[in-house]
Amino acid sequence: MNAVDRWPPVPDGSPFGVANLPFGIFSQPEPAARGGFRRIGVAVGDNVLDLSPLFGDDCFAAPTLDGFLARGRRMWSGTRARITELLTDPHYQGAVSPHLLPRSEVVLHLPFTVADYVDFYCSLDHASNVGRIFRPDAEPLLPNWRHLPVGYHGRAGTVVVSGTPVVRPSGQRRPPGAETPMFGPSVRLDIEAEVGFVVGVGSPLGEPVPIEAFADHVFGVVLLNDWSARDIQAWESQPLGPFLGKSFATSISPWVVPLEALAAARVKGRAQDPAPLPYLRRTEPWALDLSIEVALNGTVVSRPPFATMYWTPDQMLAHLTVNGASTRTGDLYGSGTVSGPDPSQRGSLIELTWNGTEPLVLADGSTRSFLEDGDTVTMSATAPAADGTRLTLGEVTGTIHPARPTP
């Protein structure tokens, strides 16, 4: 039992206020009571609200959000409304308090089973920077870029929860000027600051999801770090795209913030020229005013503004399914690296250091072009909440461990 001296149980200024209420999966470490039992919790203040004893519904005693996600929008909304009631009406304080567990005492897990993972490339500033770095004498954007949200499938099985160590990948790369590739640990290990969208309700094969049905399918958002080995990626990617340069790990934040919590963060979205084809025309404002922060060993190195994205998540889902591809509970799609127009808003090291030519200087005086062993990257984000406060998406963090010895 946890002492709670105020109701709602939220310290002043907490970004986990009652306007946030993100969902996740937690357990209590051994040898605590019910140790190891994974179940659904909602973050509030400094605590996790243990839903399973409060709701007479097995779906909250599950080790993933999958069952809850599949129930659909009315269930999501009704559950959120009931939790809000329980946490704000003083009448419930006595009954609810025993189910508030200090967040510092629980372990957080991958919140859902990742079905298919798609990664998009939706930031105009990111795509333009990449074009300028790799094709300095050509038009930065490729001909298709303003007509569709470019995307590709990534590896669902290596999506890991925040905190999971990231072992530096080994692979083939071709050093500059070399004829043939060499094998060894990546020497250009990078990050990509992204926002991920979690599909709750799937869609059948052959039936595109119309753009206006976005919120009937997508439950919420996570932060996502699409770790990228630029040297492996550069050598392998022609003609079929990234593979091992990305598939070693993709980290996501443990809390899934419901779209409903982001009502006050919804903005119109960047103007699009040319006008998208009809199936991609926005019907509602689904750009999101999320302020992302990227810290490397504690030094904030970037502040990407998600509101500057060219393609919005409703457009991404409409595009992903326009060919009739089905979707499933647990599908995850990433926005692609979030970069804003200002150099301080770039969401990857390759942009921040302009392909390694302008190293970053960290607070300890050291410099970085790409990640070194032992480096820790932490991304966090906040957004305006409906009650006038700011809410947090939590954080996604990971530390680079040395490559395993080459066999």
Next chain:
Amino acid sequence: MNAVDRWPPVPDGSPFGVANLPFGIFSQPEPAARGGFRRIGVAVGDNVLDLSPLFGDDCFAAPTLDGFLARGRRMWSGTRARITELLTDPHYQGAVSPHLLPRSEVVLHLPFTVADYVDFYCSLDHASNVGRIFRPDAEPLLPNWRHLPVGYHGRAGTVVVSGTPVVRPSGQRRPPGAETPMFGPSVRLDIEAEVGFVVGVGSPLGEPVPIEAFADHVFGVVLLNDWSARDIQAWESQPLGPFLGKSFATSISPWVVPLEALAAARVKGRAQDPAPLPYLRRTEPWALDLSIEVALNGTVVSRPPFATMYWTPDQMLAHLTVNGASTRTGDLYGSGTVSGPDPSQRGSLIELTWNGTEPLVLADGSTRSFLEDGDTVTMSATAPAADGTRLTLGEVTGTIHPARPTP
């Protein structure tokens, strides 16, 4: 109960002999006894052997092979040995016969839950043909091609079982000479004849699977048709690879043929020059002498020989995991289009018709550059079996249904 007048219950010349014994998931249609109950069966002769009543093991009463696949190589081998004994020793005829159900009377289902789906590009002749078609004035193979098996992730959720209708996908394409894209049904719908490999036992994050451990992880093979909308693919694929041009459907055969059944089909594999990096060096002969046949509306249009592949499946798995990517039960990886050196051995229409310039003539006198609505494509394959007969991988078939109306 099914009348079986010989033991083993295999008609002369059947490619489903006791040296084959592929695994699948079947049910009996309503209103038959146990209608709709999906469970594991093994194809033998013209029947399916219903394993669940014969083995006192719940894993055979499951609606997918997943549990069986996860058990590992000793279990796979022991089960196969026991089934062989049951089907060959006349002593068992009385006990086993009631569990032989005519294959014509059962429905076959997707045999396993597809975890991650990867598609490779391992045929030298296919990659060379594609290079010659799209880059006629350049070296057909890109610089990386002979150094690694090029691959990328596809959509696991749209892998479907043979017989599932394939709805013509709609999407963006840019007609030749046009500045901007248009939206509509694909007009260049193609096939890719491939062999798929099914991972039974996964591997942990951070631990590459050494090439010699291939058969400890991969249970068996399927035939795979990687349906491809060439016009959608061409417009969307830069710079991140294929996406909607492939993700609308990938069909696999319902029977998974165990690697163990293919012992007599194992051959040394095509010589590789330059020698691959150490992690890709073959330690055992895992090229497979499979003779594939592709029929379009009943006319055989190609006979791709799988033994001509440049990269072999043991190399594919070693590459897929060399960066530390984990694998899971149900991971599926395709070989890429199988094309042999002869024009009659090309595994896609884009090669067979040389990008539509040399249409195929079918038996009914009609011609095809790409697929038309109503077309049926059926791929099958045979291989030498250990008992001197030929075994079959079964078939993967699909019929093109018209595109849905553009919204």
